[in-house]
Amino acid sequence: MSDLVESRADSTLAEFTADVCRRLASGLLDRTGDDLRDLVAQEVDGLRAALSDPSFLDTADAPSDPPFVSPKGYTTINTNPVTSRRNPLAPLVTIEHDGDVVEMTTTLSLPYQGPRGRVHGGYAAVLLDHVLWHAVRSRLDSVSFTRSLTITYEQALPIGTELTMTGRVTEIDGRKTFAAGEIKAGDVVCVRGEGLWVSPRPRT
Ligand SMILES: CCCCCCCCCCCC(=O)SCCNC(=O)CCNC(=O)[C@H](O)C(C)(C)COP(=O)(O)OP(=O)(O)OC[C@H]1O[C@@H](n2cnc3c(N)ncnc32)[C@H](O)[C@@H]1OP(=O)(O)O
Structure with missing residues (x-):
């Protein structure tokens, strides 16, 4: 079995950040002006809060895609552009x-x-x-x-x-x-x- 290489809190932060990127990517395409500014400000506030106070993040669920060390010894991150929770393109x-x-x-x-x-x-x-x-x-x-x-x-x-x-x-x-x-x-x-x-x- 493979070993994890970062804390659960850091994996949760990474996936939260990817979700912020997903919401911003959508918002950039259907909002303009003040609506867009409001969304950006809200997401920036969320990121600041998540960085300064880890309890801001819901850590009840395990991260979907934590990086791990493969049996061959490589640090592996699921980069997949369809399935990786950590890849905002997915x-x-x-x-x-x-x-x-x-x-x-x-x-x-x-x-x-x-x-x-x-x-x-x-x-x-x-x-x-x-x-x-x-x-x-x-x-x-x-x-x-x-x-x-x-x-x-x-x-x-x-x-x-x-x-x-x-x-x-x-x-x-x-x-x-x-x-x-x-x-x-x-x-x-x-x-x-x-x-x-x-x-x-x-x-x-
Ligand atoms: C869990 C986390 C992981 C997560 C990972 C998740 C990833 C999911 C990604 C989805 C999948 C991808 O995107 S994959 C990435 C995109 N694809 C690629 O990069 C592949 C690039 N192409 C290649 O590397 C190469 O062409 C190969 C390895 C596929 C094949 O090379 P080869 O070994 O030289 O093959 P070759 O001899 O020419 O052909 C083999 C046999 O197939 C026949 N053949 C060849 N083309 C055709 C054809 N169009 N229709 C019928 N038959 C054909 C040949 O006649 C031959 O038959 P016979 O004489 O033996 O009878």
Whole structure:
């Protein structure tokens, strides 16, 4: 098992700061003038309070992504731009495995917008890449990399609505693993994806 490398309070502060960054990133896109100043002032006050008085932070829940020392001795921080609570680029997601199916949920705000009211198509591809990779990873003993990913945009993928990403493996052929899945808003399939994940050649 791996060891933690910072205190629980510091990990909580880091994740609180990432959440502040998330709120500011959204606020910068839907507020102007005094409204924006109010938000910035409120978040700065919160950060000052969190720095000067650790009891300001709710430490009831364990940090989601504390850095740790890996079994190989490396200090590791989850940098993932989809799942890391500590990376402000990542929205907050849930991931669940149900047998061979992986399901992920999230609600995306304005920083992920492409056309007005719709998720940027590139970010929809990011979400599908991630959920399909998880489905592949759950079936293999080794890591694999996305080799190809085909995305079909069926319907507008809405901003501000809970989205459900689902992924499953469709075929395993040696180093090649094929997977497919979709993103739904409610019961509507908005985006489909299918692709190939390849494990690196074994070292000779
Ligand atoms: C838990 C915390 C962690 C958290 C970590 C979470 C990370 C999740 C991230 C999501 C996933 C990513 O983003 S991964 C990052 C993005 N992807 C990458 O960076 C990958 C870049 N590409 C590569 O590194 C390389 O191309 C590889 C390793 C994927 C494959 O190289 P290779 O080993 O030389 O492969 P190669 O021989 O050409 O192909 C292997 C086999 O696949 C076949 N093949 C190749 N392309 C195709 C194709 N389009 N359609 C059908 N078949 C194909 C070939 O014919 C061959 O078949 P045969 O002759 O063997 O039958």
